[in-house]
Amino acid sequence: MALPGIRRNPVCRAFAGAAAALAALAAPAANAQGISLLRDAEIEQFLEDYTHPILEVADIPPSSIEILIVNDASFNAFAGGRYIGVNTGLINFAETPNEIEAVLAHEVGHLKARHSVRAQDAAAAASAPMLLGLLLAAGAIAAGAPDAGIGLLGLGQTVGTANFLKYSRSQESTADQLSITFLDNVGHSSKGALEIWSRVRNSQIITGRRVNPYLQTHPLANARLSALQTRAEASPYFEKGDSPEEIHRLRLIQAKIKGFLHDPNRTLREFPLSDQSEPAHYARSVAYYRYSDIDNALKAVRILTDAHPENPYYHELEGQILFEYGRAAEAVEPHRNSIALIPDNALFRINLGRALLSAGGPEQLKEAEKELKRATILERDNSFAWFELARVYGAQGNEPLANLATAESRYQAGAKPDANHFARRAMPGLNRGSPEWRQAADIILATQPEGAEASLPQGVEESQPQPLPPQPEAEKDATPDVPDPVIVIDGGTR
Numbered sequence: 001m002a003l004p005g006i007r008r009n010p011v012c013r014a015f016a017g018a019a020a021a022l023a024a025l026a027a028p029a030a031n032a033q034g035i036s037l038l039r040d041a042e043i044e045q046f047l048e049d050y051t052h053p054i055l056e057v058a059d060i061p062p063s064s065i066e067i068l069i070v071n072d073a074s075f076n077a078f079a080g081g082r083y084i085g086v087n088t089g090l091i092n093f094a095e096t097p098n099e100i101e102a103v104l105a106h107e108v109g110h111l112k113a114r115h116s117v118r119a120q121d122a123a124a125a126a127s128a129p130m131l132l133g134l135l136l137a138a139g140a141i142a143a144g145a146p147d148a149g150i151g152l153l154g155l156g157q158t159v160g161t162a163n164f165l166k167y168s169r170s171q172e173s174t175a176d177q178l179s180i181t182f183l184d185n186v187g188h189s190s191k192g193a194l195e196i197w198s199r200v201r202n203s204q205i206i207t208g209r210r211v212n213p214y215l216q217t218h219p220l221a222n223a224r225l226s227a228l229q230t231r232a233e234a235s236p237y238f239e240k241g242d243s244p245e246e247i248h249r250l251r252l253i254q255a256k257i258k259g260f261l262h263d264p265n266r267t268l269r270e271f272p273l274s275d276q277s278e279p280a281h282y283a284r285s286v287a288y289y290r291y292s293d294i295d296n297a298l299k300a301v302r303i304l305t306d307a308h309p310e311n312p313y314y315h316e317l318e319g320q321i322l323f324e325y326g327r328a329a330e331a332v333e334p335h336r337n338s339i340a341l342i343p344d345n346a347l348f349r350i351n352l353g354r355a356l357l358s359a360g361g362p363e364q365l366k367e368a369e370k371e372l373k374r375a376t377i378l379e380r381d382n383s384f385a386w387f388e389l390a391r392v393y394g395a396q397g398n399e400p401l402a403n404l405a406t407a408e409s410r411y412q413a414g415a416k417p418d419a420n421h422f423a424r425r426a427m428p429g430l431n432r433g434s435p436e437w438r439q440a441a442d443i444i445l446a447t448q449p450e451g452a453e454a455s456l457p458q459g460v461e462e463s464q465p466q467p468l469p470p471q472p473e474a475e476k477d478a479t480p481d482v483p484d485p486v487i488v489i490d491g492g493t494r
């Protein structure tokens with residue numbers, strides 16, 4: 001994760017998907033102008049495990065929705081286009097998974113009802129195009145392209161993801177009612193909704209802090225709460241709470257978030273050595289790691305891997321600690337352990353690929369190539385995976401494939417001119433008609449500047465005058481475009 005102070009590599013992407021113990025794709029949210037998104041296999045899995053069943057009963061294909069983890073300590077969530085975003089602050093605020101699930105179900109309710117968001121005031125209305133940019137940026141970042149995302153965000157002064165947007169009261173009620181229907185159909189309680197929203201409201205009343213962003217976007221009238229209560233209590237699942245295992249899982253995630261995002265001093269105070277619980281070891285390991293106290297960081301995480309070898313994320317953290325402190329060869333085994341437990345996680349494959357690449361040696365490079373290729377199959381739009389794959393090809397002395405992977409990386413990052421440039425450089429060295437050649441040709445054609453006639457690099461055309469490869473539209477699945485979420489402001493339909 002992009003942590004000021006311990007970051008070894010100036011390229012934040014170096015942490016994208018990195019051993020994932022929380023890999024921040026974007027620069028630390030040191031300013032209030034943009035959002036920073038995190039990639040973390042464990043938190044993503046947690047959120048997906050609760051969201052996917054809800055999407056299914058809502059008749060929304062889970063694969064069509066991407067869940068974003070927003071590095072922001074305030075309590076907020078949003079939905080729009082093909083995204084559901086959840087702030088780390090919301091995850092930390094929740095006392096039970098059911099509370100988070102309730103918010104997720106509510107957001108799915110907005111998606112299901114195709115609610116368009118209204119700009120909250122005239123100033124916000126004026127900045128409506130900024131929201132489009134913001135969601136586009138979110139898309140680019142989700143696709144593993146923090147640089148492009150930050151660039152887009154730099155276009156405007158934004159205060160938060162959707163803080164200036166507002167649903168109407170009737171839309172809120174609809175989303176509430178839908179959320180209870182969804183949770184009923186999944187067989188889960190809606191009690192979490194009552195609990196978390198009451199607490200949010202009370203905490204605000206008590207502390208008198210500035211208006212909570214979630215409440216700005218989700219007006220929480222008394223009438224709304226009581227309507228919610230009536231329906232929630234009528235559910236046969238109302239008293240069906242989370243299992244101790246589910247609550248434990250949330251505590252681990254919260255400990256991890258605190259470890260990575262809070263000041264390490266604060267984390268060590270909250271989890272003193274006297275606390276020998278699993279979450280405490282987890283949080284301390286990360287806090288030590290951020291203090292560059294690698295011995296204690298490893299000691300803490302190895303208590304966890306020894307006691308719970310079945311938990312892939314502990315191995316992942318051990319690998320990340322070793323890797324980030326220059327012990328790449330030692331990081332290989334922990335990363336292999338995490339993959340053995342969850343083979344189809346792109347972030348895990350990237351971790352292992354990077355460790356192998358740094359460890360050097362022709363054998364390691366070959367395996368790194370295999371791992372990173374697998375990652376690009378699992379997440380085709382992961383710009384960072386392509387970037388690392390390009391480094392592997394570079395280390396192998398394979399310039400054409402290095403250029404091609406760089407082109408793909410830039411393409412997925414939304415940097416079309418760069419993508420075009422590198423694809424053109426790659427082409428002459430690729431076998432005409434090979435899948436790689438076609439991949440390069442597709443990128444070139446898909447990234448032609450507006451108005452320019454599609455053409456392949458001159459050298460290629462002159463020496464081998466053959467017809468152009470198929471238009472990218474014909475192989476849309478092979479080269480998906482940068483995500484293009486659409487959200488309509490002020491009425492209308494999506």
Ligand SMILES: [Zn+2]
Nearest residue numbers: 167172175218
């Ligand atoms: Zn809402």
